[in-house]
Amino acid sequence: MNKQIYNTHNRDDQPFIHDGNHASDGSEPALASWRDGPTKRAILQFVEQVTDRNSPTYVAPAKRIAAFDNDGTLWCEKPSYTQELFIIQHFRHCVEADPQLREVQPYKAFWENDRAYFKNLTIQELGVIIIQAVSSSLQADYEAEIHDFFVHNQHPTYHRPFTETAYVPMLELVCYLQDNAFQVYIVTGGDTDFVRSVSEIMYGIPRSHVIGTSVEIKLDVRDGQPILARQNKIIEPFNEGTGKAINMHLHIGQRPILSVGNSDGDIDMLHFTTHPDHPTLPLLIQHDDDEREFAYDTGAKKAQEMARERGWHIISMKKDFQRVFAFED
Amino acid sequence: MNKQIYNTHNRDDQPFIHDGNHASDGSEPALASWRDGPTKRAILQFVEQVTDRNSPTYVAPAKRIAAFDNDGTLWCEKPSYTQELFIIQHFRHCVEADPQLREVQPYKAFWENDRAYFKNLTIQELGVIIIQAVSSSLQADYEAEIHDFFVHNQHPTYHRPFTETAYVPMLELVCYLQDNAFQVYIVTGGDTDFVRSVSEIMYGIPRSHVIGTSVEIKLDVRDGQPILARQNKIIEPFNEGTGKAINMHLHIGQRPILSVGNSDGDIDMLHFTTHPDHPTLPLLIQHDDDEREFAYDTGAKKAQEMARERGWHIISMKKDFQRVFAFED
Known part of the structure; x- marks a missing residue:
């Protein structure tokens, strides 16, 4: 369904659109921009496990929920959000x-x-x-x-529209999961409306699948028409840390079986993903490529420590990504 | 996608399940349990308008949002909720x-x-x-x-499981919309979790598409596992009246183009559905069949007045429904 949304989305009124989503035409193998290695193999193996009807690890499509952080996970967050x-x-x-x-x-x-x-x-x-x-x-x-x-506006160092600053391997992962009947959500600390404004055109993820931080809304009537007015108050909880798990429960009503983050604010989401009764795949992106992107671990040290302790897979941008951005080529 | 969820849902652990959803096998025409008349024709015409790519009234699938109230709209709410x-x-x-x-x-x-x-x-x-x-x-x-x-437990007067108390014509309408790439949501004043527990098996609507009244949730850790604890506080706004419009914005991020309600608590949802720039279809169910269901208009008089004033279509259960429940036959 997401694919359909993505493909039929009316782009005529969206002058800044760049089709960064490369993996869905079926002509290349899954995750083509990922280098072979333990991370790529873990992802392919996990998806095979949960989609094989004859396997005890099979997960029905209704329960195939995937959650992606946005800043630093789907698109570049440096030098500034x-x-x-x-x-x-x-x-x-x-x-x-x-x-x-x-x-x-x-x-x-x-x-x-x-x-x-x-x-x-x-x-x-x-x-x-x-x-x-x-x-x-x-x-x-x-x-x-x-x-x-x-x-x-454009990205201050890449000099490209922000809609081109998505990581190609992550776009491929979103597509690959959708192709395997996953429902893919963005679970971001950022403002829900800000991310919704680009979720369909950048990632093929519908507006309704963006869970972010929102402000309270009031319904007014103007000229007989109902209108929405933004209020001066955030809806608790702020969508970071435990807020990500809580808001996933409220919006989705079930836990993800796969999630991807990159910082300490994603620890609770990744922890919430793990469950002893199901196969689950928590993934942590490591920003270790100072040539093609930015190398940093500020605000991510605890997450990396947890990942090592608990055996969460770490995605090394340097080692696992064949390419990072679509504009590299 | 909903259809896939519905069909592949694992029912082995759900002893009370009744497959009330009749319209999806493709062997009968759409809305077979609706009598011919202006209401049925208005629905068929509306769906044709928004799905015809060559029409100026075409609406892309991403924007085909439908919202259904639950109590008295999808299932019987009498003699008690x-x-x-x-x-x-x-x-x-x-x-x-x-x-x-x-x-x-x-x-x-x-x-x-x-x-x-x-x-x-x-x-x-x-x-x-x-x-x-x-x-x-x-x-x-x-x-x-x-x-x-x-x-x-079972319904006190029909002596059937509650999961059989859905209105067959409404199940057909949900299916018909999903078949036409609508994303169908339940927008209920009831407790979100209560409705989620039956939304997939009764209506083929995924848990994530249930927007109801929720209590605050806290994330705890027990034996190293994250668990959700319910708190003694409702998340404002209560999902009735203006709350339905506000929560639809928060969860879906866009207005429905079709909605169905049956009471004064649905007025704002129906009003929020109307928009001068798009074709929209607000529908109000009238409980006027005291033989097959219950005849009542308590708590619905204002909605009926608004429907007449604004030209919202009224669904008469007596006149428009060929049959009401699956167990009638």
Whole structure:
């Protein structure tokens, strides 16, 4: 069904679209951009195990849930979260419209590009700023602003549209799972609407399969038409850490059997995926390729320690990815 | 995809299952249990409009969202909500385990079957009692108790398992929409978990497509395994009235183009479905068949008035349904 959504999606009104999803035409083998090795073999073996009706490890399609973190897992999160750049632009637009805001934080920091101000923000603190950025606006206006951001901006070091900054091997993995009747979800700490705005066109993942951090919504009526207004309050729990497991339960109603993350905020999602009664595959991406991407382990050390302790598979971008981005070739 | 979920669902561990879903074998025409008339014609015409690629009214599959209320829309809600009977049983079990609770409300009312106590409860007030019934319990225990209820109880007047109390024409409508690449959701005021426990087997609707009223969840770890514990607090908004529109936005990320309800609690969902830019089909069921079902309009008068005012189609159970339940024949 996802494939159908992906293929029939009307792109005429989406000028920034790049078809980064390469694996679905059936002409190349599964996971073609993955190097042969223990990680690729583990994935292929796992999918075979759960789809073989004659195996005791068979899992019915209804229970084949896969969960992907977004930032640093599906697309590049360096040198800055894409959403952070969107917020910077939003605040700068606010200051341009009202110059007095130049002396008010956090507008001042955004206007002066004061990286030090943001450097030590946790993703939760960033979340509060996101809310300030978007509160009291109409949902439709907010979505239009996001769309506009993706049309007019590009990645600061790759100089490509952000919609091209997905990791090709991960796009292949999403496709491969969908082809095997998995329901693939994005489970992100980022703003739900921000990620929904590109989930179909970048990943072939429908809007309804994006579970992120959301703000409260109020239903108003304007000119006789119901409209959605964004409120100045995050819906708890924030979709990081235990929040990812809790919100998966609320939205999906069952645990994933495969999940992929890259940071400490994904530990609970990966742990929630493991279950003694079923075959499960928790995967942790390691950013160890400073030539093709960025090498870093800040905010991921505990996750890597847990992965080693519990035998979660680690995806090395350097060793496991034949290529990283579609624009490399 | 839903069809696949439905057909491959492992039923061996589900002793109470009845296959009420008749319309999917392709051997009969669509909506075979609907009588010819303006309602059936409006549904067929609407689906044709939105699926015809050459029509200006074409809607891409990704946007074909349908929302169904549950109680009184998909299954019978009289003489009592099924969930109410589950709760009564739960409270009686509590009193049997601790006889002192006989003198404590609401246990006393449940124990004495004091209908007057419950008669004037709104669905919200009932919700608070539901929470009392299930708070502080483990999610897995709660789901087991629901499963047990469906195995061991039957409808008080039809003397059939509750899983057989779905309206056949509505099952056909769900199937017909899924066959036409609609994503069909249940949007219910009832407890999300209660409805999820039967959504796949009764309706062929996956657990993830049930949006109901939920309680807060906490993630605990027991014996090294992550477990979900239910908390004594409903997640706002309660999934009735405007809550249905708000929660659809949060879970689906877009408006339905077709929705079906039967009571005043569905007005906002039906209103949220209408949109001047797209073809939309809001449908309101009228319980006017006192021979085959129950005739009542308590709690639905405002919805019926709105339907007449705004031209929403009314489904008359008496006139439009060739048959109501699968067990009639």
